[in-house]
Amino acid sequence: MPTPPKESVPLTRDAEVLAALLAEMGVSHVVTLPDNTSAPLLEAISLRTDLRLLQGTREGEVISLATGLWLGGCSPVVIIQNTGLLEAGDGLRGTASRMGAPLLMFVTCRGYAKARALGSEPGDVEVTRDVLVRSDLDSVAHMTESTLRAWGVPFLFLRDPTDLDTVREAWKRAHEEERPVALLLDTSFTQGARDHGLG
Amino acid sequence: MLTKDELLEPLARARTDEVVVTCMGITRPWGRISNHDLDFASADSAMGHTADLALGIALAQPERRVICLNGDGSMLMTLGTLVTIVGAEARNLVLFVLENGAYEITGNQPVPGASGVDFPGLARAAGFPRVYDLAFPRDFEAVLPNILHSEGPVFVGVQMERGSEGPISRSEREEARYLQTSLAEWSRTFRKAILSPTS
Numbered sequence: 009m010p011t012p013p014k015e016s017v018p019l020t021r022d023a024e025v026l027a028a029l030l031a032e033m034g035v036s037h038v039v040t041l042p043d044n045t046s047a048p049l050l051e052a053i054s055l056r057t058d059l060r061l062l063q064g065t066r067e068g069e070v071i072s073l074a075t076g077l078w079l080g081g082c083s084p085v086v087i088i089q090n091t092g093l094l095e096a097g098d099g100l101r102g103t104a105s106r107m108g109a110p111l112l113m114f115v116t117c118r119g120y121a122k123a124r125a126l127g128s129e130p131g132d133v134e135v136t137r138d139v140l141v142r143s144d145l146d147s148v149a150h151m152t153e154s155t156l157r158a159w160g161v162p163f164l165f166l167r168d169p170t171d172l173d174t175v176r177e178a179w180k181r182a183h184e185e186e187r188p189v190a191l192l193l194d195t196s197f198t199q200g201a202r203d204h205g206l207g
Numbered sequence: 208m209l210t211k212d213e214l215l216e217p218l219a220r221a222r223t224d225e226v227v228v229t230c231m232g233i234t235r236p237w238g239r240i241s242n243h244d245l246d247f248a249s250a251d252s253a254m255g256h257t258a259d260l261a262l263g264i265a266l267a268q269p270e271r272r273v274i275c276l277n278g279d280g281s282m283l284m285t286l287g288t289l290v291t292i293v294g295a296e297a298r299n300l301v302l303f304v305l306e307n308g309a310y311e312i313t314g315n316q317p318v319p320g321a322s323g324v325d326f327p328g329l330a331r332a333a334g335f336p337r338v339y340d341l342a343f344p345r346d347f348e349a350v351l352p353n354i355l356h357s358e359g360p361v362f363v364g365v366q367m368e369r370g371s372e373g374p375i376s377r378s379e380r381e382e383a384r385y386l387q388t389s390l391a392e393w394s395r396t397f398r399k400a401i402l403s404p405t406s
Contacts, residue, residue, distance in 0.1 A: 037266070062266070062295055064259070065287030072256035073291070076263020079247070079394060081402045084263075102253025103260060108391035 017051040022169040023197040027052035029172050030085065031059055033179050037084040039074040041067055045116035046087050048197035049169075067092030068099025071188075074111055075103040085179075087114040090152040093190075100188065101159060110182040114166075116193045119146025156190055163190040169197055208366045211236045213344040214305070218274075221351055224406065225272040226264055230257035232311035232372045233276045238383020244400035247393070248385045250375045255284025258302055262292050265300040268401060272299050272355065279306045279326065280318045289333035292360050300360045302330075307367040315369055330362035342366040 026049060030038065038053050039062045040046065054061050064070035067088045074084040088096070093115050104111040123130040123145060130149035133139060140147050156163045162185070164178050175191065182189040211233060218227075219240045229237045230249045238248065247264075249257040261275035282288075282304045292300060308321035318324075327340040337357055341347050341364065354361055379387050388396070400406045 064291050066285070068253070068256065069259045069285055069288055069291060072253060072259040073263040073266075076260040076265075077267045078263070079260070079398055079401070080264040080267020081398060082267040099253045099256050102251075103256055106252055106390045107394040109394070 017047045019051050019055070020048045020197045023048040023052040025170050025172070026175065026197075027056055027059065029175055031056060033176065034083050035059060035085050036082040037062055037074070037077050038087060039064060039070045039077070039084055040087040041065075041070055041089070041092055042087075043089040043092075043116055043118070045089070045118075045193060045196055046114070049114075050087065067096035071096050071099045071111070071113070072103045075107060075109045078104075078109045078111065079107070085112045085114065087116075089116045090118055090192075091148050094148065094151065094155060097155075097159070100161070104188045105160065108186040109188065110186050111188040112179050112182045113161075113188055113190045114193050115152070115163075115190050117149065117152065119149030120194055122146050123149050152192070161188050161190050163192055165192045165194050167194050169193075169195050208342060208368045209344055209347060210368050211370055214347065214365060214367070215240055217344075217348050217351055221355055222274075225274050225355070226261075226268070226401065228257060228261040228264065228273065228275045230276060230281050231278045231375070232307070232370050233278070233305060234375055234386065235372055235381070235383055236370075237276065238381075238385055242384050244396055245406060246385050247397050248375075248383070250386060251377045251390050255281045257281050258288045259285060259291065261302070262288065262295060262297055262300060264401075265297045266295055269299055271401070272301065273297075274301045274303070274355075276303045276305060278311070279304055279308065279324070280310045282326065283318055283320075283324075286329065289330055289335070289362075293334035297360045298358050301354060301363065302360065303363045303365060304330075305365050305367045307369045309369050311370050311372055312374055315371075327362065327364040330364070335360055335362040337361045339363045 037060045042050050053059050074086050077084040120130050131153035133150045135150050139150050166174050178189050178191040226245045228247045234248045234250050257277045258275055261273055265273035304326045309315040309317055327338045330338045377386055381387055
């Protein structure tokens with residue numbers, strides 16, 4: 009069967025910087041389902057020989073696979089979208105959370121920009137029927153933080169992809185507390201490092 | 208069709224330092240004949256997430272054979288994992304799917320498509336390079352050395368008689384040692400064993 013041509017994904021300097029940090033922290037594997045926000049980061053990771061990129065078919069599978077990697081002695085992270093996080097509920101609860109696995113999960117934030125364009129902070133909005141059915145809102149944005157709280161998963165925001173201290177803090181917290189920690193990627197990989205005073 | 212004893216006793220005799228991951232109705236019977244720190248019961252965990260957990264262990268430990276004893280009901284919950292296993296090139300993974308056509312733990316209700324699903328055919332279509340379709344004890348014993356020593360990923364579909372195991376707890380009331388502690392505690396026992404240079 010012919011291999012379909014790979015679509016071109018722009019490689020950005022901020023994605024390269026974050027990928028380099030993952031390797032520096034000792035991450036062994038990145039397990040993922042791609043989305044538009046994470047695409048440049050996954051591209052940067054795929055170009056590194058010191059990180060192994062694995063793709064699953066569903067987010068619950070991604071988290072369980074990553075937990076198996078940890079059971080086998082490796083240090084994986086997960087990169088998924090917030091929609092996929094909702095899908096992964098029992099996979100997360102029954103594997104990484106139940107086993108006390110120090111799993112850092114990068115979760116991209118679909119719908120956040122849309123909510124803010126209408127003047128609301130997604131996590132502050134009550135999930136009413138109106139929020140669920142309105143076409144000008146993306147309901148997943150308003151469920152992400154409350155779902156993580158309900159599932160007992162601590163979370164931090166990464167609002168600048170080169171805010172490496174926040175990434176280190178989330179990684180450290182997952183390992184010290186021996187539990188999954190979510191890092192909400194409330195940002196995009198569109199900037200060169202020079203824009204952040206790096207590089 | 209094979210009974211659980213006809214499957215497990217030859218496997219236990221042949222097993223040396225392989226990881227064995229069990230699930231649902233096979234968990235107690237395996238724990239009655241095996242007492243090994245490299246046994247892992249995917250019990251009190253996540254529904255349907257046994258094969259992907261085993262895949263993670265296999266990818267973390269490429270020099271060690273990982274045997275996953277999955278149920279047909281569990282496999283149906285994450286059929287995409289067949290594709291993920293092949294895509295990840297897990298050459299040391301042996302995935303058994305024990306086909307009894309029922310959810311044994313909850314009272315032997317039939318799984319969707321019971322007796323009509325061709326699991327070995329699904330595995331072939333997913334790209335497994337080595338697939339076995341077994342229904343008789345003598346056939347299983349004849350091919351067991353090949354199953355355990357061939358380059359994988361290996362898929363083994365086994366027609367099984369239905370059993371009568373009830374719900375599994377994690378408590379001292381359980382006979383199997385790997386069920387006598389919490390999932391978090393056994394995860395650490397398992398990790399210590401798999402990372403030990405002598406295991």
